[in-house]
Amino acid sequence: MTIRIVPATLACAAGLLAASTALAQQSPALKEIPADKAKLTGAMTVDYNSRSMRSSSGTDLYEISDLSVADLMILKGSVQRTPGKSLVYSVKFDVMNPSNPSQIAREVAIMRGDLQIDANGRYNPDAGRLRIDVVKGNQTSSAFGGSIQGRNVTRWWEVGEQFRKAQKEATKIYSRVVDGKLVSIQVKNPDPLRFERTQLAAGPFSFLPETRVSGNLDYDYELGNWLTDANGVTFTYTVADRSFTDRVSGSIRFVEEENTFTDKAGKKRPYTGYYEYNLRWNEQAVNTDQSFFDGGQAQAQSDAFFSAADQSKPGLYGRVYYNDSEDACKRVKGEGGKDQCVGPTRSEVNWDLKAEKLTYAQLANWVKLEMLILGPLTDE
Structure with a gap:
């Protein structure tokens, strides 16, 4: 039997599509965050009790204070981590009135x-x-799901051995387009966090959708950087019956140096290092067949690859500062048979990031993902 589609049917379908598009565009989830509000700021302290001689609990404690996500919400609370076993969450959400951000509803939701x-x-x-x-208010519950394949090495004192092995193993090429030119770097045996149909919970606002995440976030042992490969990390979600997919690519580069920065309260604080964010949303994809690595231009390629000079494209930029200390650290035999700390016993962490031309859904999705990978992100 032949089914005939008459013009009226086509017109009706077109009208429904237009209506769906209009509804999606009206959703706060898809609104671009105003430039003066588009910030991710806040602080966290991490006590690595599993590395400290002062504690026998073996449980690391993350205490988040006033992590402000634009003019959307504020996270605060705690995560208890038993390395290699579990993370236990109790992170509360204050939410801001979208019409009047000065009005804040306290502890409306909790990630637990x-x-x-x-x-x-x-x-x-x-x-x-x-x-x-x-x-x-309208009480709801939304679950996280799927899985994340963690890094192969999770214990600080094994990193040196892993790097020595990496020097003898395969390399991976990472490429991106900078100022219209393809630049590439090579990383020796990177260790990936692999997102396998990872599901981010909806909320705490009703307009922030459940989201699926796939792809890799690779760790470079040599320099301590996080990188995305050619596929990026993808976020897929639905708003008003329309499906959206965001591809996040770029790098989170580690810089080890001692200095001071000014926090959001205007106070000078010391740091021992920082992660520099240069993540792009839906940037130009790279044809992997064109990727190459010119060993003679390695440093120039690396400088260009990690450059955050251009912050005009949709993305997340800025620094997350760390002030690490090793008081009363546990020790293991290191290179040359000398005892060395297994890592910091305490970190003071401060976010100072800017979201450029991102929507509320895009920034909220990234923050939820960071909460899931809090352990690996703060290990090194």
Whole structure:
């Protein structure tokens, strides 16, 4: 039987599509954050009790204070981490009135539950019922799901050995377009965080959708950087029956230096290093067949690859500062048989990031993902 589609049917379908598009465009999720509000700022202290001689608990404590996500929400609370076993969340959300950000509703929602880690280093939010519960107003619950394959090395004192092995193993090429030119770097045996249909919970606002994440965030042992490969990290979600996919690419580069910075309260604070964010949303994809590495131009290529001079494209830019200390650290035999600290016993962390031309959904999705990978991100 032949089905005939008459012009009236086509017109009706076109009208429904237009209506769906209009509804999606009206959603706060898809609104671009005003430039003067587009910031991610706040602080966190991490006590690595698993590395300290002062503690026998073996449980690391992350305490988040006033992590402000634009004029959208504020996160504060704690995460308890038993390395190699689990992270237990109790992170509360204050939400701002979209019409009047000076009006703040306190502790409207909470991210709670466990992020279990299995024997293969895989993070499983389903196993610990990790979720966002809206506990005031219209109460709802939305779960995190899927899994994240964690890095192969999670213990600080194994990093040196892993790097020595990496020097003898395969390299991976990373490329991006900078000022219209293809630049590439090579990394020796990177260690990936692999997102396997990872599900980010909806909320705490009803317009922030459930989101699926896939792709890799690779760690470079030699320089301590995080990188995306040619596929990037993709976020897929639906708003008003329209599907959206964002591809995030770029780098989070580690810089080890001692200096001071000015926090959002105007106070000078010391730091021992920082991560420099140069992440782009939906930037020009690179044809991997064109990727190359010119060993004679390695440093120039690296400088260009990590350059954050151009911050005009949609992305997340700025620094996350670390002030690390090693008081009462546990020690292991290092190179040459000398005892060395297994890592910092305390970190004071401060976010100072700018979101350029991102929507509320895009920034919220990235913050939720960072909360899931809090352990690996702060390990080095």
